[in-house]
Amino acid sequence: MDFLKRIFNRYRRFKLSKTPQQNLFYGFLTYVVAGTLLLSLPWLQKESAPFIDHLFIATSAVSTTGLVTVSVFDTYNLFGQFVVMILFQLGGIGYLTFTTFMLLSTTRKITHWHQRLLKTEFTLPITIKINDFLKSVILFTTIMELVGAILFFIAFKIEGMETGTALWNAIFHSISAFCTAGFSLFNTGFTAYIDNGLVNFIIAFLAIAGSLGFIVVTDFTLLLRKKEHKLSFTTKIIIYGFIVLLGLGYLFFYFYEPSIQILEGSSKGYAAFFQAMTAMTTVGFNTVNFGAFNLSMLVVTVFLMYIGASPSGTAGGMKITTLTAVLAIIKSRLRGSDKITFLGRVIPFERLYIATSSFIFYTILVFLGTFILTFSESFALEDIIFEVASALGTVGLSTGVTVDLTNIGKVTIIVLMFIGRLGVLTFGLAIWMKSKNNEEKHILEGDIAV
Template identity: 65%
Template sequence: MRLDKKASKKYKKFKLGLTPQQTLFYGFLTYISAGFLILCLPFLQNKPIGFVDNLFTAASAVSTTGLLTVPLVASYNFFGQLVIMVMFQLGGIGYLTFTTFIILSTTRKMTHWHQKILQTEFTLPKTLHISDFLKSVILFTVVMETIGAILFFIAFTGEGFAFWDALWSAIFHSVSAFCTAGFSLDPSGFAPYVDNGLINSVTSILAICGSLGFIVATDFYLLIKLKVHQLSFTTKIIVYGFLILLTLGTTLLYFTEPTLSLLEGKERFMASFFQAMSAMTTVGFNTVDIGMFSQSILLVTIFLMYVGASPSGTAGGIKITTLTAILAIMKSGLQGKKTVTFLNVRIPNERLQIAISTFIFYTLLLVVGTLLVSYTNNFKFETILFEVASALGTVGLSTGITGDLDTSGKIVLILLMFIGRLGVLTFGLALWYKKQKENPKISDADLAL
């Protein structure tokens, strides 16, 4: 008993001594480690699977990426698939979200430690309170995934699935779509359903709702519930930016991608919209063969994956808000303005610093990741860049080289998926952040730029 008490005290002291970023780091690392150990159990596998492949699957699931080095259904039985679904469900809603919701439901009190962690993971505007936001996360997730499962069940039944196959596929794909996880029970993804309007629509709605994030959902909910509530500046930027980039991506795919020209008008539009949406929301599903895309459209897709969607959502990427801040900085700099504004609203300096740090660190990881994979894998440069961008952006789209990567290449992608889910800034702060006192000896430098 004394040993247990001592161990408990040491753990509590260790936990409270961590920064919020470090807590998230160890939290998601624990999720991946636990998932890896469970997937290594032989009775969850249809055939023997290597340790690196199991680790890759666990990291992909928790990071809600969807990249796989082994075929899902051929490798894991129903219980293995269930474990994977639980992992990307937990990864999608975030670390501590579910447990804190249980605490709120039973005691109505949230500890200061829980508040710090959640406020770090979900960067919220000042108009939203963390407790209200957290409840909306769980409610919104349950409602959307339930509706999605019902509609998917109808769609898969219409495709000739048996009852139990249709039910499991509906639940699995609904959770996968909303969490933008990109895991599919079909080896070819959603390619067989390129002309199925219902499956395309349900997948798109779930992915868009999940990727636009809980900030937008909570904001619109409060707008409907409280007529005096005003949409936050963050929500407006996210919605406007998402619509502009999605329209641009769809248009470019529709008019310039040669492989899509083989499809009829309606199917061509659905495929163009779906692939732009899939990259932008980082859901990672495909209705066409990505490996057949032209170099120019691969670059467009990489850009959409690079940007992603919304903070506090299930999507990866640098986020629309970061891109907006970077563009605002560029515009203000070129105009010679001292303050940075967007849509006549001044962006605070601390937010600008976060945006710049995220932009630089994310781009650096993309370059270094591509370099490392290129050293030991002999694939075309654009396919390696695409794969790395997909892993770091937690997208899951692939040109088809994932399973053919060597061990070192797989490990690089595992690290990138983990960093992408954690968030590049959170990852950097978890490793390097230290409380520092102001140094009076530090002086301003006259740096020419």
């Protein structure tokens, strides 16, 4: 008993000595390590696979990416598939979200350490309190995944699937879709359901709900409960940006992608919308083969994956709000304005600083990932860029090269997926941030021509 108490005290001192960013880093890393060890157990497997592939699947699940080097259905039995599902469920709702909610439900208050950690992981506007946010996350996630499972079960039964199989597939794919994880028990993805309006609707419904983010959900919940509450500036930007980008993506795919243009009837509209939606929400499912896309449409897809959807949601990418801030800076500079504004609102300098840093760091990582893979892999450049953007954006789409990655390529993609889930700035701060005691006291001011 004393031994366990000493271990617990050491662990407590360790986590309290770390910054929130470092705690998130070690927290998600713990999920990955635990998941890898579990998936490596022989009695969770149908057939053996190299350790690197178990690590790849565990990281992909925790990061809610969906890229796979081996088939989840063919490699893991029901228990192994369940472990994968738990990993992307934990990755989807965030580190410590569920445990903090339970703590809040029992004691009605959370520690300062929990608050700092959650505010670091979920960037919230000042109009939303962390307690309201946590309740919305858990309640909304439970409701959406339950509704999704019921709808999926009905859709799979209509398609003639056996009851037990339909039930498990419904639960697995509902959680995967809402968490924008992109994991499927179908080896060909959802290509068999390209003209199935119900399945297309269910996935889009869940993925959009998850990717719009818990900020939007909390905001609308407070709007319904409190008449005096007004939608935050963040929510408005997210909704406007999402509609515009999704609409543009749909039009590009519908009119300019040959593999979609050859489809007939409703299948063409379904496919165009689904592919734009899956890249924008970073859900990672597909109903057509991205490997057959022409180069220009691959670029459009990379752009949508690069941007992603909403902060504090299940989607990855650089985020709509970051793009908005960068565009606002460009617009204000070109107009010679001293203030950075968007939709008639002045954006705080702190948010602009974070947005530009995120944009630059994100772009550097895309370049570095591409650079490394050009050495280790023999794929076409567009396939490599697509894979890197998909991994860092935690999307899960691929032109079909993932299974052929070398070990160096797999490790590179693993690192990118992990960084993508953690957040590029959070990762950078976890690795390089100095404590206040170590800050340099004497820094000389300099100038630079730009």
